[in-house]
Amino acid sequence: MKTNWTRRNFIKASSATAIGSVAALAANHSIFALGDNVSEPAILGGSPAHSSGWQNWPQWDAADDPFIADVMHKLVWSRSKLVTQFEEEWAQMIGTNHCLAVVNGTNALSAALMQLDINPTDEVIIAPYTFSASLLGVLYQKAMPIFADIDPLTYQINPEAIRAKITPRTKAILPVHICGFPSDMENIMKIAKEHNLFVVEDCCQAHLASIHGKKVGSFGNAGCFSFQTSKVLPIGEGGGITTDDADYKNRLYSYHNYGYDPKVAPGAYNSIAAFLVGNKIRMAEYQAAIGLCQLKKLETQNRLRNENGDYLTSQIKDIPGITPVKKYDGVDSVSYYMYPFIYDENEFKGLPREKFLQALQAEGIPASAGYPNCPIYTQEFIHEAFKSDVYQKFYSPEELDFNVYKEKNHCPGLIQTFETSIWINSSGMFLGSKDDMSDIVLALDKIHKNAEKIKNA
Numbered sequence: 320m321k322t323n324w325t326r327r328n329f330i331k332a333s334s335a336t337a338i339g340s341v342a343a344l345a346a347n348h349s350i351f352a353l354g355d356n357v358s359e360p361a362i363l364g365g366s367p368a369h370s371s372g373w374q375n376w377p378q379w380d381a382a383d384d385p386f387i388a389d390v391m392h393k394l395v396w397s398r399s400k401l402v403t404q405f406e407e408e409w410a411q412m413i414g415t416n417h418c419l420a421v422v423n424g425t426n427a428l429s430a431a432l433m434q435l436d437i438n439p440t441d442e443v444i445i446a447p448y449t450f451s452a453s454l455l456g457v458l459y460q461k462a463m464p465i466f467a468d469i470d471p472l473t474y475q476i477n478p479e480a481i482r483a484k485i486t487p488r489t490k491a492i493l494p495v496h497i498c499g500f501p502s503d504m505e506n507i508m509k510i511a512k513e514h515n516l517f518v519v520e521d522c523c524q525a526h527l528a529s530i531h532g533k534k535v536g537s538f539g540n541a542g543c544f545s546f547q548t549s550k551v552l553p554i555g556e557g558g559g560i561t562t563d564d565a566d567y568k569n570r571l572y573s574y575h576n577y578g579y580d581p582k583v584a585p586g587a588y589n590s591i592a593a594f595l596v597g598n599k600i601r602m603a604e605y606q607a608a609i610g611l612c613q614l615k616k617l618e619t620q621n622r623l624r625n626e627n628g629d630y631l632t633s634q635i636k637d638i639p640g641i642t643p644v645k646k647y648d649g650v651d652s653v654s655y656y657m658y659p660f661i662y663d664e665n666e667f668k669g670l671p672r673e674k675f676l677q678a679l680q681a682e683g684i685p686a687s688a689g690y691p692n693c694p695i696y697t698q699e700f701i702h703e704a705f706k707s708d709v710y711q712k713f714y715s716p717e718e719l720d721f722n723v724y725k726e727k728n729h730c731p732g733l734i735q736t737f738e739t740s741i742w743i744n745s746s747g748m749f750l751g752s753k754d755d756m757s758d759i760v761l762a763l764d765k766i767h768k769n770a771e772k773i774k775n776a
Contacts, residue, residue, distance in 0.1 A: 361682045367682050368684070369762065376549070376746040377548055378747070378750075379612075380612065386612065390608040396603055399585075401608050402420050405611055410561055412534075412618075413542065413561045414537045415562060416563045417564075418561045419560045419568060419572055420606075421560065421602055422556060422557065422558060423546075423558045424544060425455065425545075427523075427543040427559060429459060430560065430574055430575060431560050432460060432519055433456050433460055438490075440488060443457045443490060444466075444484050444492045445465065445493040446494050447466040447696060451695065451700060461707075461713065462490065463714070465489070465728065466696045466728040467480035468480040468730035469736060472642070473644060473645045473646070474497050474659060474740075475496070475497065480732075485514055491518065492510070492519075492539075493519050493520075494518070496535050500659075501647065504535065508539070518539030520536055520542040521543055522543060523543060523544060523558075524656040525654045526551050529651055531651065536561045541560050542561040546559070546610060551654055551655070552610065569581045574600075575598065575599070576601060578593030578597025578598075579593050579594075624653075624655040624745065627749045627751065627753070627756050628655045634756070635763055640666025643660045644659045655749050656746060657743065657744060658745040658748075659741065662739050667774075668770040670771075672688060672739070674773060675741075679762060684758075685743065686742060688737075688740060688741065692737040694733060696725055697725050705719045
C-alpha cells in the first residue's frame with residue numbers, strides 16, 4: 320500500500336485512463352442484443368468499447384465569466400453577501416433552516432462535531448468505509464471513535480451493527496453516505512432517538528441524495544458537505560454544514576469567525592471579546608460566487624445522473640459476477656459521486672480484480688478498486704492521538720492499547736468490500752447519454768465472456 324495515497328490521488332488515478340483513438344462501435348451495445356457475437360477485448364488487442372472520451376469534470380460555463388469577473392473587480396473577497404446567499408440557497412435545496420459555509424468539507428465535519436456536547440470519555444460510532452477527515456473532530460474532542468461495520472451489499476453503516484456498539488458512553492453516530500448512496504437514515508434516526516444520541520451526517524459525497532424525498536443532510540443534528548473539485552457541486556475548495564437548530568448554527572458561526580459573537584461581522588476588529596474558542600474557517604466571496612454558478616445546474620445534473628445510474632444498473636445486474644450496490648428502500652435519489660459495484664472473480668473464471676480493472680480501463684472505462692485496503696481503525700493517526708496527555712489521562716491503558724483497539728473495531732464487512740469493490744468515477748461520465756452507459760455494459764460483457772482468455776494472456 321502506498322503511504323502517500325490521498326482521495327485526490329485516487330480521483331486523479333481513476334479518471335486519467337488513457338483512451339486510444341479508434342473507430343466508435345455500433346450504436347446499440349445492449350448485452351441482450353449481442354448474443355454470442357462478442358468482439359475481442361481491448362486488453363487483448365480489440366477495439367475499446369468506448370473510444371469517444373467522457374465529459375470532463377469539473378465543468379464551467381463561459382456564460383458565468385462576467386459574474387465572476389464582477390465579483391473579483393469589486394474587491395470584496397472576504398465573506399460577505401454572496402456567502403450568505405450561497406448558504407441560504409444551499410439550505411433551501413437540502414431542506415434545512417440553516418447552513419454555514421466554510422473553507423472545506425474536512426473543517427465542516429470537525430466544526431460540526433466540536434460544537435456538540437462531546438467530551439473526553441464519550442464514544443462516537445462511525446462508519447468505517449470512509450476517509451480520515453470524517454473522524455478528526457472526534458479526536459480533537461478527545462472522544463473515542465468506535466467503528467460499526469458496514470453492510471457489504473450497500474457499503475453503508477449497518478444499523479444493527481450500530482445497536483451492538485452502543486454503550487452508556489455513546490454520545491453520537493456519524494454515518495457516511497459513501498459514493499453518494501444514502502445510509503439507512505430512517506432506522507439510524509430511530510436508534511438515535513431511542514438512546515438520545517447526536518447524529519452528524521457525512522454528506523461530503525452525497526449532494527442531493529434523498530430518501531422518500533428528504534435530502535441527506537437534513538436528518539441529523541448536522542449535515543456536512545464538501546465542495547472540493549471532484550465533488551458533484553465543485554467549487555475547488557469549500558464546505559457546508561446544514562442544520563435546523565438555530566442555537567447550534569450560531570455556535571458554529573461564532574466558531575468559524577474566531578469565536579466572536581454572531582453579530583460581529585467577519586473581518587471586523589473591535590473590542591468585543593470572543594466568547595468561545597474559535598477558528599477562522601470562513602468561506603470567501605469568490606468561492607461562494609463559483610458555488611452559486613454551479614448550483615444553477617445541480618438539480619438538472621442530478622436528475623441525469625440518476626437516469627443514467629438507474630439505466631446502467633438495469634443493464635448490468637444480470638451479468639454474472641457483477642452486483643450493483645443496493646439502495647435502501649425509499650431511496651429516490653443518489654448523488655452518483657461514484658458508481659460502485661461488487662466484483663466476484665469466481666464468476667469471471669478466477670480473473671483477479673486487478674486484471675479485471677486493467678481490462679475495464681483498456682475498454683475506455685475509468686475505474687478503480689476504491690479506497691485502498693487499509694482499514695481506518697488501523698491507521699497510525701488514531702494511535703498517535705491516543706499517545707497524547709489528554710487521552711492518557713482519561714482512558715485506561717487497555718482502552719489505549721492499539722492492538723486491542725484494532726481487534727475490538729474489526730469490521731469483516733468492510734474487509735470484504737475492500738476485496739471486492741469496483742468504483743466507476745461517474746461525476747462527469749454520468750452526464751453523458753444512454754449510449755455511453757451501453758458502452759460500459761458492452762465493456763463488462765466483453766470481459767465476462769472472455770475472462771479466461773484475459774486471465775491466461
